[in-house]
Amino acid sequence: MDTVALAQAVIAGDRRALARAVTLVESARPDHRAAALALGEAMRAAGRQALRIGLTGTPGVGKSTFIEAFGLHLTGQGLRVAVLAVDPSSARTGGSILGDKTRMERLARDPRAFIRPSPSQGALGGVARRTREVLALVEGAGFDVAIVETVGVGQSETLVADLTDLFVLLLAPAGGDELQGVKRGIMERADLILVNKADGALRAEAERARADHASALRLMRPRAEDLGTPPEAICISALTGDGIADAWNRMRDIAGRRQAAGVIRDRRRTQAQAAFVAEFRAGLLAWAEARPELRDALAPAADAVARGLSTPEAAAAGVLARLDPD
């Protein structure tokens, strides 16, 4: 199948075509890259958008159970839902294909859902680059909601917040943010906090945690994109389903408010411009490292720096002097 036919099949809703397109986008082969760019352009021309929801939470907080319950709630309303993951550990260890589908077994079997595990290779930045392109594919394929999930480690949350329209933080009922390993910067990015496991014996504790987070959120500087409305914190139980419908209603409210004010359009524009700069820089570096006159000079220069025979600045300038002047 050529790229044009593949793009048409993706847009027509062919799931196998979508899976093939995602594989192409995640491939590092130069011919695949050219096809991926053409696919991306075809998706852009299709002009479809999903609501992009970023979701983070530390391990053990119940992200999979939540996504399964939340995703089934959406598909139950006739919505088509894609679930993608940006997983730094997977970026290191080589993917979690079985993991992602078995931990959300019912959602994985739902014909209105599409679950795509983390790309199986590459540095975190590279994984995020490809996730951006996969998001465009599922949008072109007509999905209504795209959930980008990440485990709250390192910088992956910031990357996910930068890829999405709204950002949801899932917390456990117990302990402060510090105990849950949630970084302050993430709390500041959250548009909605869901305190999970608000069931059985933990119910009261969850309510206390919710009240604490709600006060903390009210103290934060109001963000322009929310027109003065501070982010909220609510209790849910992914296990019993309590609060799942409420969570979706609040997300729709935030999205609707932002959509009406043009905030989503502006955010996406800013995100696209940042992605352009990042792509340009990454591509430039790849080009330079493939140039024989640089490639052959980089290793000896790095070695001279390591052995203290050259300053980093002079060594870098020496390598760069091999580029054509202009």
Add this chain to the structure above:
Amino acid sequence: MDTVALAQAVIAGDRRALARAVTLVESARPDHRAAALALGEAMRAAGRQALRIGLTGTPGVGKSTFIEAFGLHLTGQGLRVAVLAVDPSSARTGGSILGDKTRMERLARDPRAFIRPSPSQGALGGVARRTREVLALVEGAGFDVAIVETVGVGQSETLVADLTDLFVLLLAPAGGDELQGVKRGIMERADLILVNKADGALRAEAERARADHASALRLMRPRAEDLGTPPEAICISALTGDGIADAWNRMRDIAGRRQAAGVIRDRRRTQAQAAFVAEFRAGLLAWAEARPELRDALAPAADAVARGLSTPEAAAAGVLARLDPD
């Protein structure tokens, strides 16, 4: 004065030459850059090292008072001390030349001390790049101790920790780390915590804060570079001078232990290699942005992305296609 003569004067201990050399290093002019590289190589060849101490703490914690008391303690022992600053706010607002010298008035007049304010321009990453080169200058000039100070905001602390041999965190006696705005990552990088203002009415509170931090430090994963010795927390008073000598003794202990184990050498090698990569990337980007065939294409491509007429990936690939293939 040519570059060779300037380098010789710096190495001979001429303070005016050192000030001129720092100005050259901080300049963005291409001819100054070439001179700066030559100066850096001359300093490297001189083979002198200072103990590089990174110092951070949120505003109001008493950094200036501490540096003045600490610096005078060192010069009182016959040591030569340089004080540099990496200040993100200064990077935005355009320097703090008067500020740095007036807030450490006695130290500024001490002939064994050299105080250099933050570079007055450039992005934070650029400020850190130049601070690295200024460090090499004060080492070449024979200073025994170089203090690199930063206000604990954003990513400046990480940059400073990456520039130095040991990293000291100055805290106020009251409140948890969260209240003081200290990020978890910074606590993890600290080699020594100084609880300041342990005088008068705050004495007992400072001791409580010290004990809290000492327990927290003991719970952290021991670091290989300290051969199992956890970082310590002590009380000081920059106002009365209590604990200043103790702080210096502990820093010397840490430095001596690391020096003996080869840790400082290894760290500096790693730092130099990272600086080489950063310099290469920054220089490559500057080269590319100056190439007419790229420069002329970048703005229209960014514009097409902003207007939704091109994907970021295709737009970046289009610009990069103008580079010579190889």
